[in-house]
Amino acid sequence: MQEIRKIQSILEAALKYADEKNAQRITDLHIQIGELNNLMPESIQKNWELLSKDTIAAGAILHFMHIPAKYQCMACFQKYNPPDTNQFECPNCGSVGVKIISGEEFSVQAIDVADITS
Numbered sequence: 001m002q003e004i005r006k007i008q009s010i011l012e013a014a015l016k017y018a019d020e021k022n023a024q025r026i027t028d029l030h031i032q033i034g035e036l037n038n039l040m041p042e043s044i045q046k047n048w049e050l051l052s053k054d055t056i057a058a059g060a061i062l063h064f065m066h067i068p069a070k071y072q073c074m075a076c077f078q079k080y081n082p083p084d085t086n087q088f089e090c091p092n093c094g095s096v097g098v099k100i101i102s103g104e105e106f107s108v109q110a111i112d113v114a115d116i117t118s
């Protein structure tokens, strides 16, 4: 359900953008997807097709930009890309308190539209 809501909000943002540009069609969406989201592009694609089918975004191509997870150790402030995202041990000092810097993204980076009317 979480995933559907996220896709719905992306669809709404895309439709709003197209409306502002007076575009009749949305052709491509460039989506940032963080490694920690556990979202499968295939599943996003399927839900996107379901949600967008009666809108001007129907048939739009989704492009995924994968963002790797990045943690920062709260003890020594070392920033690192965890080899295993379930492993919270700092490679520098061995402490287990981390802050997630990136990897939780799920947002639209760019939207391509077509058939702009004036």
Ligand SMILES: [Zn+2]
Residues within 6 Å of the ligand: 073, 074, 075, 076, 077, 078, 090, 091, 092, 093, 094, 095
């Ligand atoms: Zn550390």
